Amino acid sequence: GTASATMVSSGGLVIVFSGSTASGTTLSGGGSQYISAGGVAIGTTVNIYNMPGAIAEEIIFSGGVASDTALDPAYRGSACQIVSAGGSASDTTVNPTGGGSASQIISAGGVASGTTIYGAGATAEQIIVSGGVASDTTVTAAGPGGQAWQIISSGGSATDTTVSTV
Numbered sequence: 001g002t003a004s005a006t007m008v009s010s011g012g013l014v015i016v017f018s019g020s021t022a023s024g025t026t027l028s029g030g031g032s033q034y035i036s037a038g039g040v041a042i043g044t045t046v047n048i049y050n051m052p053g054a055i056a057e058e059i060i061f062s063g064g065v066a067s068d069t070a071l072d073p074a075y076r077g078s079a080c081q082i083v084s085a086g087g088s089a090s091d092t093t094v095n096p097t098g099g100g101s102a103s104q105i106i107s108a109g110g111v112a113s114g115t116t117i118y119g120a121g122a123t124a125e126q127i128i129v130s131g132g133v134a135s136d137t138t139v140t141a142a143g144p145g146g147q148a149w150q151i152i153s154s155g156g157s158a159t160d161t162t163v164s165t166v
Contacts, residue, residue, distance in 0.1 A: 008033065010054065016041055016064070027079075030054040035087070037063030044069045048077035048100075055080055060110070062086030069093070073100035073122075083132070085109030096122035106132035106156070116140075119148035130155030137161045 005024040008014055008031035016022045018038030025044045027033055029051055035041050041058070044066065048056040056073070057080045060066050064084075069092045071079040079102045083089045089104070091114040096102040101123045106112050108131025115134065117124045120142040128134050130153050137158060141148040142165070152158050 010051075015039075018063075027056040027058065029056065031056050033058045035060045035064030035066055037061065037086075039064050041066045042068055045072060046070065046079040046081065046102075047072045047074070048079055049074045052076045054078070057082065060084060060087035060089055062109075064088070065090075067091055071095065071102040071104070072097070073102050074098045075100060078102070080105065083107060083110035083112050085131075087111070090114050092116070094118065094124045094126065095120070096124055098122060103127060105129070106134055108132055108155075112137075117148045117150065118142065119146040121145045123147045123149075125149040125151060127151045127153070128156035128158055129153045132156045134158045135160055139163045140166060142166045 003022045010029035012031040014033040016035045016039035021040045023042040027046045055078045059082045067090045073079040077100045083106045089112045093116045095118045104126045113135045115137045117139040
């Protein structure tokens with residue numbers, strides 16, 4: 001099946017099963033999207049604003065695929081994309097603003113390519129655990145208080161990373 005332009009708020013959950021595609025999903029206020037084997041998510045926006053302790057998340061399980069995800073939390077909001085073993089994420093943008101925080105976590109066996117990490121007055125990070133793989137990552141810190149990190153644990157792999165400040 002296909003779902004497009006779905007809005008998911010606090011406590012809400014979207015599960016993208018095998019053979020299904022979700023496009024243009026917006027997760028906010030603690031909403032979650034799970035992408036299972038054979039499922040595809042395109043153009044997901046993960047945002048949350050002024051909700052301390054709440055996290056909006058996208059989790060890509062083995063065989064799941066996500067592309068063009070935007071993690072865009074703001075003031076005291078947190079967003080996360082987790083790429084589990086066998087999952088794949090491409091062209092993710094991690095771009096928190098105004099005191100928000102956002103992370104892409106690549107677990108063992110997970111693969112991410114073309115990720116943009118941009119911290120402007122906020123903290124943005126890519127965490128690659130042992131066995132995780134990232135390629136073609138751009139890491140940029142901008143403005144006062146902007147922090148952008150690529151954190152590679154022992155056994156993690158990152159190739160073709162570009163790091164800058166503006």
